[in-house]
Amino acid sequence: KQEVTQIPAALSVPEGENLVLNCSFTDSAIYNLQWFRQDPGKGLTSLLLIQSSQREQTSGRLNASLDKSSGRSTLYIAASQPGDSATYLCAVPHSGTYKYIFGTGTRLKVLA
């Protein structure tokens, strides 16, 4: 059964730091991996989707990498800003089905 883990659960950094969020999954037979952002009391916004054939995807200050063989993905945020404060979640489709499995998220706080 696919399990998705995100470490750390919470992170607090000063503005301007580069940071890395981690996502681990147990079954490497995935179609893709998505990173989402969730602001308090709001829905989820898709940040990046990495197909299983890709190694990384970039959008602005965000870069997501995927290593299927080791069951890991990282989300790199460059030059963090207070506006980046949110919960970041990763999700993978459950192999062999059309279900989605989410990690429990990393709550990020960027201090001004």
Place this chain on the structure above:
Amino acid sequence: EAQVTQNPRYLITVTGKKLTVTCSQNMNHEYMSWYRQDPGLGLRQIYYSMNVEVTDKGDVPEGYKVSRKEKRNFPLILESPSPNQTSLYFCASSRDRWGRETQYFGPGTRLLVL
């Protein structure tokens, strides 16, 4: 504007009183899904649908029903709500019928069952 809408946004009800949470998308997406989010447990999938009249169970389907009679709508039905269904509910949609493309989420429905 491309979006997923949910109604109501907030709902307080009592045990056993049937309720429906509506979900609608205007992007002509094939795949639609319902999730619940609980502290410490994260997002868990309740039901999903790959097309009209095609639905299947997610990881936590007990106590819920869904229907997909039209492509744009995917209502979530609680026939006899119980307090353990108090949660934050999200509807999502994806263009690809297998849900393998970017998922777009609604704003959420916060449900309290007394």
